[in-house]
Amino acid sequence: MSAAQPPPRIHYLNVSYGIRSWLVTTDHKRIAWLYLLSITFFFVIGGLFAVFMRLELLTPEGDLVQADTYNKLFTLHGVTMVFFFLIPSIPAVLGNFLVPIMIGARDLAFPRLNLASWYIYTLGGAFTLAAAAAGGVDTGWTFYTPYSSIYSNTHVALTVVGIFITGFSSILTGLNFIVTIHKMRAPGMTWFRLPLFIWAHYATSIIFVLGTPVLAITLVLVALERLFHLGIFDPALGGDPILFQHLFWFYSHPAVYIMILPAMGVVSELIACFSRKRIFGYDFVAFASLAIAVIGFLVWGHHMFVSGQSVYASMVFSILSFLVAIPSAIKVFNWTATLYKGSVSYDAPMLYALGFIGLFTIGGLTGLFLATLGIDVHVHDTYFVIAHFHYIMVGGAVMGYLGGIHFWWPKMTGRTYPEGWARLAALIVFIGFNLTFFPQFLLGYLGMPRRYHAYPPEFQVLNVMSTAGASILGTGYVIPLIYLIWSLRYGAVAGANPWLAKGLEWQTSSPPPTDNFEITPLVTEEAYAYADAEGENDLPLRKPVDV
């Protein structure tokens, strides 16, 4: 093994050519690329909506866009980013690529279903884009009734149908992962030898298959209510709009864990590799993923503290929301403990992983503020909430995604990215992110409500800081886009294991052959066996990379 042997003559990328060979492929690695391109497209679209929002918020007056337009902007930003970027991001791209390879399988259990899930995703995306092009939708990504079911004059039904369809791609991906992880592990790959990335995806898949159908039926009812005037959520007809909120958050709160759990899986891989150590408390980190998935289903009511929910229900939901912080904290502490006495190196993926730990901690702790009944009444629906969930979704999930993309880029493409540029971009993203969203904590605490296009003049300084940060953050996202594309042609040939990392994915060539392995691997050691019991490294330390 080790550095820069040439890539194999025939691998999954050059085994066949032409657009058709990609559109009918059942190779999980190629489907990962299809997803990568699609979600990047939606990330750019969702980002553009955010650009206009931040520009509008530069000044207190509503001068760039009208209130109605602004409502559509934040709705479409939320819908594209949540349903078409964040939820599929790590599972459908990195998960698709890595789950079979990491467990030593030739493919997912149902390759055609996997391809179908990409087409379903694309179809759902087309519906939502059509809704955006036809004039947009203005309900917020939460589609609260009765506004969404009766009063809104925008394209609610079309958008909702798009999300409904896309939900099935999540369900099928989750189903595929669960079956694959149960039934397709290589000989010797016991449950407690699985990389933590796999545990995280297993937990995520459970949420996919149990949560998404509830969102589906909820959206069906909203669409039926709009089209046929059923009265299920309409208070004028005796219906209950709060029931919608219960059903919606029963999926949409666990959906946050769909976004963060795979990122946690990525971070576990990165921390282990770049500290040259086995993850501290492997079992605890693995079970923490499952605990988050399970407890995450029981906390949805914390979105409804001021919706007229019973105060006793609110107290229970508050306690359960505190409980879900425990497994999350276990992970953070264990990653940090892994760094202790590790041989830490600061390559770009590790910068993202360390950034993740810090930002996720801030996002998680402010989540505890929001789970507290009294404080939530004060900051509910303010920018404090916006800042909190962006620390989780962007500071957490997107940082994890970018770290993972950099880490496995040599495996996916056979080429290395330019390390110096990558470290610079990671730094820019971190600085830009904090400058964008930290001021929003202050804005929210001072009382600026979310979803308004105008605000009192005393909030302007913090809003200008936020917009400035957003432009830095945007730059930080564009740089990797450029050098990653550049590296496809000009990057140095990576070799099978450029990071000298553990894990089955590094034992096969880069890029891997279509069947992933020449011979099915036999697993004989724990995950992350970077050092033996006496602390002697059985792998050489990596030489520092020239920057």
Place this chain on the structure above:
Amino acid sequence: MSETSTLIAHQFDDAEQQRESSTLGMWIFLATEVMFFGGIFLGYIVYRSQYPIAFAAASNRLDIWLGLINTAVLICSSFTMVLAVYNAAAAQRRALQTNLLLTIVLGCVFLSIKLYEYHMKFEENLVPGASFAFPAPLAPAAEIFFSFYFAMTGMHAVHMVIGIGLLGGLLFRAGRGWYSPEYFTPVELVGLYWHFVDIVWIFLFPLLYLVGRHL
């Protein structure tokens, strides 16, 4: 896609792994279906406890005999489905075709009766919307009952239609001799799906038709 169905797909090591994976996949899919129907059952339970009298009164407007006949039809169709799986395992091709066809026919009988019921409700102005008519004080809550009635039985009917389509595919392939005692997983899995759809009806029937009969 392979022409000979007994081939093992390239990602599997052996037939057993393939069969176990497919079966597990189907059970997980059925779990998602439980959650899907679970959402609408939850809504039904909430409103039934909120408007018990209106729900009972509205439930009395459904035709219990048609519901009962349909329940019997579906149970019979599950029986023929079980026989079909047995026939596939026992290499009885002719009997397999007969039982698949019988299951399809019973499914169509169910849907026809259901359609007739929808028609009757339309005639009686019990379809939610502008023309909905019900004795005054209970009308809004009764309309919610019928919203659930149409949404739940409609969703169930959609699943029936999909099931009949799947059975049609099985029937076609059974005619071509795709299934053997070594390979009949598709028959088994469509069977699981069909039984699941039946069970949903077994819950729907008492909830919608029998809820108010004690009054």
